Amino acid sequence: MGTGAAINLDTNASYGVLPEVIEGVREALGTLNPSSIHGGGQRARAMVELARDRLAALLGLTKSERIIFTSGATEANSTAILAPFLGTRSQPTEGSAQWQWVTSAVEHHSVLEPCLRLGRCGFRGMAAPARAGYLRTEEVANVVTQTTQLFTVMYANNETGHVTPLREIVATVRARSGCRIHIDAVQHLGKSTERLFDLTIDSASFSAHKIGGLTGVGALVVRSESSFEPMLVGGAQELRHRAGTENVPGIVSFGIAADVVRKDLGRRIERMGSARRFIEDSIHRDVPNCRFNSPAEGGLPNTLSVTFPGVRADDLVVALDLNGVYVSSGAACASGKPEPSHVLTGMGLSDDDARATIRISVRSDHTAHELEHATQTIVRAVHAGRSR
Amino acid sequence: MTVCPRFDTTPGIQTAGTVVVAMSGGVDSSVAALLVRQAGHPAVGVSMQVWDYRNHGGSSSRATCCAPDDFTDARKVASTIGIPYYVFDFESTFRREVIDKFVAAYERGETPNPCVDCNNKVKFRELRERARTFGAGAVATGHYARVLHDESGSHLLRGVDSAKDQSYFLYGLRPEELKETLFPVGHMTKPEVRELAREAGLVTAEKSESQDICFVSGSAKDFVQRIGRGVKGGAILSRTGEKLGEHDGIHGFTVGQRRGIGVGGTAEPLYVLSIDPESREVIVGAKSDLEVGEFFVQTPNWVAPSVVQHLASPDGAREFKALAQLRHRHPGVAVDVSILPDGTARARFAGGWTPVSPGQAAVFYDLSNTEVLGGGTIARR
Numbered sequence: 071m072g073t074g075a076a077i078n079l080d081t082n083a084s085y086g087v088l089p090e091v092i093e094g095v096r097e098a099l100g101t102l103n104p105s106s107i108h109g110g111g112q113r114a115r116a117m118v119e120l121a122r123d124r125l126a127a128l129l130g131l132t133k134s135e136r137i138i139f140t141s142g143a144t145e146a147n148s149t150a151i152l153a154p155f156l157g158t159r160s161q162p163t164e165g166s167a168q169w170q171w172v173t174s175a176v177e178h179h180s181v182l183e184p185c186l187r188l189g190r191c192g193f194r195g196m197a198a199p200a201r202a203g204y205l206r207t208e209e210v211a212n213v214v215t216q217t218t219q220l221f222t223v224m225y226a227n228n229e230t231g232h233v234t235p236l237r238e239i240v241a242t243v244r245a246r247s248g249c250r251i252h253i254d255a256v257q258h259l260g261k262s263t264e265r266l267f268d269l270t271i272d273s274a275s276f277s278a279h280k281i282g283g284l285t286g287v288g289a290l291v292v293r294s295e296s297s298f299e300p301m302l303v304g305g306a307q308e309l310r311h312r313a314g315t316e317n318v319p320g321i322v323s324f325g326i327a328a329d330v331v332r333k334d335l336g337r338r339i340e341r342m343g344s345a346r347r348f349i350e351d352s353i354h355r356d357v358p359n360c361r362f363n364s365p366a367e368g369g370l371p372n373t374l375s376v377t378f379p380g381v382r383a384d385d386l387v388v389a390l391d392l393n394g395v396y397v398s399s400g401a402a403c404a405s406g407k408p409e410p411s412h413v414l415t416g417m418g419l420s421d422d423d424a425r426a427t428i429r430i431s432v433r434s435d436h437t438a439h440e441l442e443h444a445t446q447t448i449v450r451a452v453h454a455g456r457s458r
Numbered sequence: 459m460t461v462c463p464r465f466d467t468t469p470g471i472q473t474a475g476t477v478v479v480a481m482s483g484g485v486d487s488s489v490a491a492l493l494v495r496q497a498g499h500p501a502v503g504v505s506m507q508v509w510d511y512r513n514h515g516g517s518s519s520r521a522t523c524c525a526p527d528d529f530t531d532a533r534k535v536a537s538t539i540g541i542p543y544y545v546f547d548f549e550s551t552f553r554r555e556v557i558d559k560f561v562a563a564y565e566r567g568e569t570p571n572p573c574v575d576c577n578n579k580v581k582f583r584e585l586r587e588r589a590r591t592f593g594a595g596a597v598a599t600g601h602y603a604r605v606l607h608d609e610s611g612s613h614l615l616r617g618v619d620s621a622k623d624q625s626y627f628l629y630g631l632r633p634e635e636l637k638e639t640l641f642p643v644g645h646m647t648k649p650e651v652r653e654l655a656r657e658a659g660l661v662t663a664e665k666s667e668s669q670d671i672c673f674v675s676g677s678a679k680d681f682v683q684r685i686g687r688g689v690k691g692g693a694i695l696s697r698t699g700e701k702l703g704e705h706d707g708i709h710g711f712t713v714g715q716r717r718g719i720g721v722g723g724t725a726e727p728l729y730v731l732s733i734d735p736e737s738r739e740v741i742v743g744a745k746s747d748l749e750v751g752e753f754f755v756q757t758p759n760w761v762a763p764s765v766v767q768h769l770a771s772p773d774g775a776r777e778f779k780a781l782a783q784l785r786h787r788h789p790g791v792a793v794d795v796s797i798l799p800d801g802t803a804r805a806r807f808a809g810g811w812t813p814v815s816p817g818q819a820a821v822f823y824d825l826s827n828t829e830v831l832g833g834g835t836i837a838r839r
Contacts, residue, residue, distance in 0.1 A: 382588065388544050389592035392476075392502065455591040 077444045079349075080396040081280075082228045082257060082373060082431035088282035090330050091323045095284070098322040103315055105307065114318050121325025125276075125289060128328040128335075130265040138290045138308045139321050143256045144180040145301070146275030146290035147222075149312070150252040151184040153298040154220050155193055168217040171195030172249075174205040174234075176413045177224055181254050185222070195220075203232035203363070203417050207242045214242070218249040225258040225266065225274075229413045229429055231364040231373030233262075240269045250296065256280055260331045261339060261370050272296045278324035281331050287320030338434035342372035345432040345441055350374055352445040357452050363414065363427065374430040375414075377423050381455035386428055389451040395444050397428050476500040476594040477640060480581055481536065481543070482672075483528030485662045486600030486643055488535040489651045492658055493642035494598050495539050502594060503536040503543040505529050506585065508552035508576075509673040534661045546588065548580055555579035557673065561686045564678075564709035567733030568817025568838070571627075572671055578630035582639065596638045603628050604644035605636055611763030612636040614830040616823075619647040626786050629821045629833030630759050633766055682709040692738025694721055697731065697747060708733050711740050714748060714813030729813070745813075750839070753814045755803040758834035762824070765831050769797065780805075780822040780831055784812055795822060803834065 078086050097117075102110035104118050122137050131137070140146045151171070173185050175197040182197065189195055198209040205223050214221055221243050226233040236253070243251060255266055255274040260281040266274050273292040279285040290312075292298070298311075305313035331338065353360060353376060363375035378386070383399035390397055399411075410424035419427070436444075479491040481503045494501045505528070529545055536543035556575045563570030586597050602617030603625040614636055617623040631639065643651050655663035674681045683689050689707035696702055703721040705711070710718065715730040719742060728742040760766050768774030776797040781790040782805055792808040805820065814836055821833035 382591075384544075384546060385588050385591040388502075388542075392542065392592050451591065454593070 076391075076394045076396055077436070077440050078396045079430045079432055079444060080398045081433050082370075082429065083398055084279050084285065085260075085282045085433065087279075087284065087323070088327055088330055091283055091326045094326040095319050095323050098319040101318045104318060105305070105315065114316075117318060117322050118316055121321045121328075124325035124332075125328045128259070128332040129267065129291065131267060131291065134294050135267050135291055136294050136309065136311075138292065138311045139316060139324070140288045140290055140312060141286055141317070142288040143254070143275045143277035144288075146288050147178075147180045147252075147254055148184045149290055149298070149301045150250075150273045150275060150292075151181065151220060151222060152188065153301060154250050155188055155191070156299040156301075168215060169194055169196050169213055170218060171220040171222070172210070172213050172218055173197050173222045174200045174209075174224070175416045176200045176203065176205075176227055177222070178228060178254060178256070181222055181224070182412075200416060201418050203227060203230050203365070203413075204234045205239065207235065207238045210239055211242050211246070214246045214249065216247055218247045220252065221247070221249050222252040222254065224254040224256075226261070226370045226373075227413060228257050228373075229411055230375040230417070231257075231369035231431075233365075233369055236264075236266075236269060236271075240271060244270055257370055257373075259328075260335070261342065261372060263335060263339070267291070267293075278320065278327060281327045283323035283327040284320045287317050287324055289324070334434075339371045341434040341436075342432055345434075345436050346372055346374050346430070348441050349430060349432070349445055349448075350376075353448065356445075356449045360452075361423075363417065363419070370431075372432045372434075374432075375427060376430065377419065377427040378452050378455070379423060379426055381426050381452055383426055383428050386451055386455055389454065390447060393447045393451070395447050397430050397448075399425075399428050475596075476502055476589075476592065477596045477598050478585065478589040478594040479503050479541075479598045480585060480600075481505050481532040482600070483531040483535075483662065483665075484600065484667060485652060485655050485660070485665050486602070486667075488532070488600070488660045488662045489646075489655050489658075490598050490600040490640075490642040491535065491541060492539050492654065492660065494640065495541055497642075499596075501541045501598075502589075502592070503532060503539075503541050504585065504589070505532045505543075505545045506548045506552075506580065507545055508548045508556070508580065531662050531665065538658070538660055546585075548584065551584050552576070552580055552673075557685065560671075561682050563817050564682045565686055565735060566817070567708050567711075567735040569712040569815050570817055571819045571835075572673075573627045574630055574819050576672075577627055582631055582635050586635070586638070596640055598640035598642055600643055601625075601628060601641050602644055602648075603641045605639055605641055607637070611766070613763065614761050615644070615828050616830075617641070617644040622648050625830050626783055626819065626821050626833075629761060629819065629830055631761060632759065633761060633763070636761065678709075683707065690738060692740065694719065694740045694742060697741060697743045702728075702742065705740055708735060708738050708740060713815040716745075748813045749811050750807075750814055751811070752804055752806040753820065753839075754837040755805065755820050755834035756837045757801060758797075758803045758832050760832035762829055762831045778831075779808065779825060781825060781827050783821045783823065784814060784818060784836070788812070790823060790827060793822070802837075803832075 101114035104111055104114040125137055170193045171185055171188055185195055198213060223234055250272040253271050253274040256277045259276050273290060275290055277288040300311050302313045307313055359379055361377040364373055387397055387399050410421045414424040414427055477494050477499045479494055479501055481487045481491055491503050533543050556572050559575055560570045560572045601624045602619055602622040604615040606613045606615055611633060616625045652663055691704055691706040693701050694703040694705055711730050711733055713730050716727055719728055721728060726744050729745050729748055731741045731743045731747050733740050778795055780793055780795050782793040783790040791810055791812050793805040794808050796804045798804060816836050816838040818836050819833055820836050822831040824831055
């Protein structure tokens, strides 16, 4: 088994809490309720608002957008998807192309599941195929109409790193519909300098622990003029958008992480890119018969999806874990059984290949030694898996 | 290379690398993992997902395996002991090697032995192969059985707790597999195992054990009905062809069965004598009608070094005396075994006879009733 701390090549799952966060969160641990009138509440309130400002700075927001802190991106996605339909009735529609909601087939489950729920409530919708690994404008042009109330797509795919051509897609959607546009931007933060709200989108969701904040906290960022039915009611928090006493330590961690990332964003992206390329080149050189499912360029700088035919990904993940390297097989675990990834099969990979695929997602601060060790470990484990 | 001191008492025998412990979420495999860890081996706990309980009769009762509760328990135990824990997907292998064979056997009028198939193909073969990917050499389970290594090879012995002994299900292990298999609890009684679990604070210490087949909740009959091709009824006949009644599926019957036949009013109790899968006729008769003088095992697996060595030599002995156990919880009867030129084992009852059910496993033990010589599936007459 490995010596020393493990090498986290699974940052798309969780980056790992930043030292600045651990340090800075301490003072937030003793806070009281930010809604209280007294001094204790005011101190807590100030911390929350500072965090909000910091996240706004990273996102390049103006007064036209507001940040609503949530329990995570999953809640933000559910809210953005379900809220527009809450309190409305499903309408029977004539003709086949009248979808009330449209998304892509490669979305994260936190987007797909609420969409399916809409379907069960009688709201007709569809998940457009994305065989290229990302949603193409052509797929969208035929299905979005004036009947559509919601269009939602991810900024980038967490499993493969494919980045959606948002500018074109948003323009295409806007030309055809007045629907709400929601972007699952979980994999955007810390990996891109693009300003999402320069596009005419209505909302986007984010998650703190993907950039080194604590788990259990995220944000739904909405255009100020978009109103929506809150999912959680019973308190005036977040300007009546999301009831419930704020998770102050979590929110503070989000702000600190956002600040750290913003100050170094360009360099972080560059370092992620070179770490990913190093691993990709080494695997390509030392492992025969492997296929990369990530875009050669233009994708997330830190993400590498690779298929090793003849090796079971779940065995590989275990072998790597036991040797101190963390990766994932991109498979969802329901009752312990891994299902092949809907993203990979949606791209046309066979079930076997999907089950032979691992996802590597790097940090921005790996040492050369770590990258060497990690790559050798991967190569060794693949050879061991193939020599059964 | 490491030596296992506590449950492998012969010096010089080695286990390479990490030990993978098959953990079902029950107390026996929990303690097996504990003992492996205490002996100082690097160990990894693995639960095998073999059956998606959600799709087939899943309920919250403990009667089936692979419920999330079992994995949660196994995970907690692994955490308490301090070993990594993973869940592996074995569904397709299990379906092919255990479930399909189980249903097919019943549809053929035979009584299957799924635990044997699982041990042979899943637990001790596929699990071991997959574990090689991460450098594991030995497999440990919570079976009540023992392995003893000496100059002549590896011996498979009954567990010390005769009420719990599971050596009957392990006859299919090949000698080279036995060399790298550990049965840490085989030298303990069940109460001792529970006590150890309690002392170590394992959550499974008081967990009750299922007595049923792990993938069946309810009756095997209902299972086959659900999973099989569709079940049709037939006639129950006497030996002379007289129709005595009707049944609703041959999978409800086992040769030698007395209960549940559904025919009453005869002077003597009736036993199932044979089952014809083609005509779906079930022939019943008196117990004495079941008597046979011998039975055959078509492709036996020989485990004991003594037998293996004799067979390896062209002049080696092909006949020996043994005790044959024909069912789990069966006391075993004396037989004279002859190994025929094609490898089939013929077993002649040497003293009293016992009903023989085709499809069931016959396991031969040495005359001290301790060591497994080998075994196989009883052939149809």
